[in-house]
Every structure is written in structure tokens, then in C-alpha cells.
Amino acid sequence: MSPTAKPLPIPVCSVVGDVLGGFFYHHKTLEALFYQAGAVGEVPPGNCVVKCQTWLKRMHTEVDDPTAVLGKVLEEFMEADRSGYYGASQAAGRKRIAGILGKCGLSYRAGGQIFGAGNALPTKSLKDVLTNRDMVGVDKEFERALANVDTDSPAAITAACSILESLFRVYIDDNVLDMPNEQSLKPLWKIVSKHLGLDPAAVEDDDLKKILSGMHSVVDGIGSLRTHAGSAHGQGRRGYKPQARHARLAVHASHTLVVFIIETWDARKQRAHQGQGTTG
Helix, strand or coil: CCCCCCCCCHHHHHHHHHHHHHHCCCHHHHHHHHHHHCCCCCCCCCCHHHHHHHHHHHHHHCCCCHHHHHHHHHHHHHHCCCCHHHHHHHHHHHHHHHHHHHHCCEEEECCCEEEECCCCCECCCHHHHHHCCCHHHHHHHHHHHHCCCCCCHHHHHHHHHHHHHHHHHHHHHHCCCCCCCCCCHHHHHHHHHHHHCCCHHHCCCHHHHHHHHHHHHHHHHHHHHHHHHCCCCCCCCCCCCCCHHHHHHHHHHHHHHHHHHHHHHHHHHHHHHCCCCCCC
16 A cells, blocks of 8 residues: 555545445445455445445555545446436436536546546556556456455456456457447457457367357356346346356456457557468
8 A cells, every 4th residue: 555645535435425325225235346446444334325435535545546446436336327216316326426526626437437637647447457468467356356256256256247348448449449339248249359350250270169159158158147146237036146156167267268368469469560460
């Protein structure tokens, strides 16, 4: 932890805590949200609103970059739309958060980034880790996901899926591709895999074709598992309760995919610089 870390503005902590604590009213969900975002330390006492406000107010005493954690805490609420009553509540909450951030010289940007009005630069986040191909940083993100496997398997599954989605968004931005209207795992993967040349139909070797087909199945499986058993979506009457081994499989599979995609991305760029084509 850096001794020079600046505290988050008190009004931001108060409003964000009030909004998120009232929206994610389940304690375990809120706690998983914070830990996945990079928060550390003991869970504060109190109801969900007080817990969220207290955690944000003390953030500068526990992490190097409180605004980076704030951005990731806000990401799901600001970008994953709910419907019906929850959608109306979410829209009002987003407006309150945007308003208080603006009053404090801050703003939220897609991907869980907080911009400061003074320098217009984003805080360090998972996006920076992926953009810089920081494999140590990638490993740390997955270590954080694995830390939840035994205590909160749905949260670990959600984290595994979210890291893949973040990588795909970074890839699409970096290569100036058209972002899909629905920025969930499968639409993002369809664009990335095609651009990287990972479409099984485009490969002649039968063995590679089988492996690439398996990759597509893994992405599809992780996305579906997150939808039906992860912490980011409400479950129906037949909600599936994943066990730790299922979450661990999802996290490790996601990690393998992220490493392979980053290495393929780099190899593709190297071949392009050498004038040897751009096929993945």
C-alpha cells in the first residue's frame, strides 16, 4: 500500500454506498463485488449501505489506488442493465452516481475506469494490465478469482467470465474493430476469434480444428455457467448451485484461454511487423 494514496471524496463514498448498498442488498454479493474489484481487509460491520460506505471511506488506507477499486466496484451496476422495477431503480442510481462524481471532478467510463477532471487519465485497472500484456498482473487477477472458489463459487465464476470479457473488449479497441451492440461474452468472442483466425472452419489440420472447436465450447460454457450460476445474474426457480470444483474449472479454463489469446495476439502483431501476413 502506498502512504500517498488519496482518499475517495466523502460525498462519493456516501452516494455510491447508498446506491449500491440498496441495489445489491445481499451481503455476500456486495462483499464479493468489493473483493473482485481489488478491495482488501476485513468486511466492515453494518447493513449493506453502511458496509459499502465504510469500505469506500477507508479504501485509501488499504490499497494503492482507491479510484481503481471504485471503478471496478461500479462496473457491473453501471454497465449491466436490469429490467422492470430493478431497471428503473438502476437508472436513477446511475444518475445519482454520475452526478456526484461530476461534482467531485470525476467521471465513470466503460470498463470500470474513473477519470479525473484535472488530468483526464484513467486509473490503473484490469484494462491496463491486459493492454500491456502484463502476465504477472493477469495471474494476480486469477489468483483473486481463485480466492473466492471455496467461499463464494458464483463470484469466482463471474470473475472468470469478466476477465475474458475485459480482454475481448481491449482486443477489439486495440485493433479498431466494431464493438458488438451486446457486449457479453459470446458476441465479443465471435469478433475476436474471427479476427485472430481462430475459426475452426478456417483451419485445415484436423487436430487443431478439434482444439479450436473446444475453445469455442469452453467460452460458451463459461458464459452459460456465469448466466445460470454466477453472482452477476438473478437465478430462476431452478437456479444451479455450483460447487467449488466447478468454479475452479471455470477459473483455470478462463486463465488458459486468456494466456493463449494474448500470446496469439502478440504473435500476430510480430508477423505483421515482419510482413508475413496476419493470420492467427
